[in-house]
Amino acid sequence: MLLPAQRSRPMGWFLFLTGLVSLAASFLLARDGYLLAAEGKTPSCDINPFFSCGNVMESWQARVFFDAPNQLMGIAGWAVIATIGVALLQGAGFQKWFWRIAGLGMLGAWVFLMWLFQQAVFVIGFLCLYCMVVWVLHTILFWVFVPWAAREGLLGAAPWLRRAGAVIAPFSWVPIVATFATIGLSIFVQFPLLFV
Numbered sequence: 001m002l003l004p005a006q007r008s009r010p011m012g013w014f015l016f017l018t019g020l021v022s023l024a025a026s027f028l029l030a031r032d033g034y035l036l037a038a039e040g041k042t043p044s045c046d047i048n049p050f051f052s053c054g055n056v057m058e059s060w061q062a063r064v065f066f067d068a069p070n071q072l073m074g075i076a077g078w079a080v081i082a083t084i085g086v087a088l089l090q091g092a093g094f095q096k097w098f099w100r101i102a103g104l105g106m107l108g109a110w111v112f113l114m115w116l117f118q119q120a121v122f123v124i125g126f127l128c129l130y131c132m133v134v135w136v137l138h139t140i141l142f143w144v145f146v147p148w149a150a151r152e153g154l155l156g157a158a159p160w161l162r163r164a165g166a167v168i169a170p171f172s173w174v175p176i177v178a179t180f181a182t183i184g185l186s187i188f189v190q191f192p193l194l195f196v
Contacts, residue, residue, distance in 0.1 A: 011148055012088030018141045019082025025133040026074030032130075033057045033069050045129040050194045056128040061119045070116070074134060077109060081141070099154035103146055110142040114179075121186050139179045143172045 032043035036054055045053035056062060062070055084102065087094075113135050120128060149155050150165025188195060 008088045008091075011145070012085045014085070014144065015141075016082050016085030016089065018137045019078045019080075019085055022134050022137045023075060023078035023082060025130040025137075026071050026078055029053065029057075029128070029130040030069060030071035030075060033062075033071055047129065050127055050191050051129050052126040053128040053130060055126040056120055056124055056131065059119075059124050061116060061124065064112075077105070080105075094154075096154060096156065099149055100156075103149055103155055106138075106142045106145060110138055113138050117183060117186075121183075121190050125190075127187065127191070135183065136180070140176055143175045143179075147172055 028044070032041075032045065032053060035041040036043055036057060043053040043057070045051060046055075057069070064070060065073065084094075116131065117135050120126065120131065146155075147165045147169035150161050151169050152165070153162050155161060155165075
């Protein structure tokens with residue numbers, strides 16, 4: 001479905017930039033993970049007793065699918081997001097099935113990242129700076145993209161879906177702020193010494 005440029009260009013820039021920054025964070029995490037495994041080098045994001053990407057990367061939660069590092073899924077996923085952004089900037093249109101798969105992928109990734117947040121804070125007991133960049137950007141991406149796509153009719157032709165997207169889109173900041181508040185409060189409660 002081809003959208004007018006004035007409606008797709010801002011989302012194209014948004015997808016491209018969030019994809020690019022998150023791709024960089026995933027790449028740095030993958031590089032540090034490789035150097036940790038191959039050479040025992042301390043990751044660049046091990047900056048204090050609370051922020052220790054190395055301890056997070058050595059946990060089983062860092063290799064959930066097929067024993068492959070989660071960062072590799074991040075590299076692939078964020079490259080796709082950035083590419084979709086570039087395609088929109090160039091005026092490309094996609095079928096509704098494509099947008100539905102993209103929306104489901106973003107939902108699955110958001111649920112997985114929130115699980116990883118919960119595991120890092122409450123189970124592993126360490127924070128990962130690059131992971132946190134991805135948590136933040138994907139939360140923003142998910143809650144901005146899905147209402148936009150629904151409003152534009154990209155997720156389905158049902159009038160109620162478009163209306164729901166139109167109603168929710170201006171308030172996308174509410175679940176974003178709620179998620180960030182939950183993450184911040186959890187970190188404050190679990191790592192009180194970080195704030196003294």
